[in-house]
Amino acid sequence: MKKKDFxxxxxxxxxxxxxxxxxxxxxxxxxxxxxxxxxxxxxxxxLTTRGxxxxxxxxxxxxxxxxPDVVRDVVKKAxxxxxxxxxxxxxxxxxxxxxxxxxxxxxxxxxxxxxDQGMMFGFAIDETPEFMPLPIMLAHKFVRRLSEIRKNxxxxxxxxxxxxxxxxxxxxxxxxxxxxxxxSVQHDPDINIEELRDDVYKHVIEYILKKEKIKADExxxxxxxxxxxxxxxxxxxxxxxTGRKIMVDTYGGYSRHGGGCFSGKDPTKVDxxxxxxxxxxxxxxxxxxxxxxxxxxxxxxxxxxxxVAIFVDTFGTGKVPEKKVIEFIKxxxxxxxxxxxxxxxxxxxxxxxxxxxGHFGREEEGFSWEKLDAVSDFKELLD
Numbered sequence: 176m177k178k179k180d181f182x183x184x185x186x187x188x189x190x191x192x193x194x195x196x197x198x199x200x201x202x203x204x205x206x207x208x209x210x211x212x213x214x215x216x217x218x219x220x221x222l223t224t225r226g227x228x229x230x231x232x233x234x235x236x237x238x239x240x241x242x243p244d245v246v247r248d249v250v251k252k253a254x255x256x257x258x259x260x261x262x263x264x265x266x267x268x269x270x271x272x273x274x275x276x277x278x279x280x281x282x283x284x285x286x287x288x289x290x291d292q293g294m295m296f297g298f299a300i301d302e303t304p305e306f307m308p309l310p311i312m313l314a315h316k317f318v319r320r321l322s323e324i325r326k327n328x329x330x331x332x333x334x335x336x337x338x339x340x341x342x343x344x345x346x347x348x349x350x351x352x353x354x355x356x357x358x359s360v361q362h363d364p365d366i367n368i369e370e371l372r373d374d375v376y377k378h379v380i381e382y383i384l385k386k387e388k389i390k391a392d393e394x395x396x397x398x399x400x401x402x403x404x405x406x407x408x409x410x411x412x413x414x415x416x417t418g419r420k421i422m423v424d425t426y427g428g429y430s431r432h433g434g435g436c437f438s439g440k441d442p443t444k445v446d447x448x449x450x451x452x453x454x455x456x457x458x459x460x461x462x463x464x465x466x467x468x469x470x471x472x473x474x475x476x477x478x479x480x481x482x483v484a485i486f487v488d489t490f491g492t493g494k495v496p497e498k499k500v501i502e503f504i505k506x507x508x509x510x511x512x513x514x515x516x517x518x519x520x521x522x523x524x525x526x527x528x529x530x531x532x533g534h535f536g537r538e539e540e541g542f543s544w545e546k547l548d549a550v551s552d553f554k555e556l557l558d
Contacts, residue, residue, distance in 0.1 A: 178348030184340060184355075185310035185427025189318045190531040191253045191335020191361070191408075193415025197221035198424075198530040199249045200228065201417045201439025206524035207245055209441060211238040213522045216276040219439035220417040221246075223410040225261050231272040232439065243269040249527075254325065254335030261411020289445045289475035289512050297453025298430035298535075299461040300468045302350055305536035306458045309350045311427025313389065314341045315532045317358060320379045330374050334361035336408030353391040356380055357398040361408035372399040424534050425450075430470050438530050442521035443512055449473045449482075451544035452515045454535050456504060458545065463553035465500065467492035473510060480511040495556050503556055519543045 188195055200221040208215045215236035222229045228246050251264035258266060299306040317339040325333040340357035343350050360375055376399060384391055418436025422428045435446030442448040457469040466489035474484040485504060487497045504510075509518065516522060525541035538545050 180347065181345050182342055182354055183310050183345065183429065184342040185308065185314050185429065186338060186340040187311065187314035187318045187423050187532065188420060189322050189335065189337040191255070192338065193223050193410045193413050194419045195531050196223055196249065196253050196410065197415045197417040198420065198438040199253065199527060200230065200246050202526040202530040203245050203249050204230065204240060204242060205439055205441060206527045207240045208234065208236050208238060209522060210524035212236045215441060216443065217439065217441040218276065218444065223415040225411045226266070227268045227270070229270045233276045234273050235276045242271050255409065260334060260409060261407070262409060288478040288480045290443050290477065291445070292475060292477050293435055293445055294433045294472055294474040295445060295450040295453055296431045296433055297450060297455065297457040297471045298426050298469070299454070299457040301461055306461055307536035308426055308429035310341045310343045311429065311533065312536055314339045314427065316383050316387065317379055319532050320383055321360060324378050329378060332363040332366040334363065334408060336361040353389060353395045355396040355398065357401065359405055360400055361405050364406045368400060368403050375399050426535070437534060442516045445475045445512055448512055448515045448521055449475065451519060452510065455519065455544040456508070459547055459549040460500070460553045462547050463550045465494055465553050465556050480513070482510050500556065507552055
């Protein structure tokens, strides 16, 4: 397969972005419930606008959670602690509309089947230590650093909202250099924009590029607050919704996405659990050297406990036929929703921290789908 020269762009957002506030609220409620009732069914979504956050969805559980308290804790930790920001944790209005999971859905899940139809993708590539595409990993690292310097008061004029965008030039299919970086940073009104640009370049862009040993040059373009001002942000400026940043959550658009979001869904929902399993399989396969790049699709039917289809694409980099890989996966791994939940140990309150800075490429406690404990299994394919 001929390798191409191309340019590719991905984005990420901070935990103070309105969509990410909603993702965190949904997953924080899930964690509170699943930590008390592992048999609970949760499908929660949130919407936020100026001074208000609405929680709606389906919950079936024997436990009780004070949802407004959970919401306020998320809003506080996201950085909204001052009424001048248009939202603050002490005064935010919290509205709820919750009902039980429909019996027709529960009937299929109770027998170990998928809670809905759907197709999920997992992806891995050998171009970064995290087995992730470089554009999305670099975009995440910029906004994580931005939040870090805000919380540590290194730049005490920063506010919670922010976005990054990274464009990478590829040569012969490999990352070659940084083509462009965009950072939009919410700030207090009295900061000089040139001072902000210098500070953000030094403490975020230069810091991360040097730490990660990423190549930029005199032709690399930097856009820091390109409009010149970003004072009004967060829910005061934009309505936020759960599940609206699925490209940020996954592979930055570099790989396909099944369409369903993750946040607020307990692991019986294959939108979440099967996407995690597909990533686990793809990552271990690439780490084993079976391929340099791999995308795996798992497709399910509601109430059916095994995938109706498995698709593997190694983009011409595989050392064994893809049909053989599919047969191996079917033979070696239980891909039923119940099997995935047990294998990845998903019935734990681990989901709130997934709601920001991506669900993949993070070797942190609780991210079981990022473990490389099946590498030896996949190496059998090379024998």
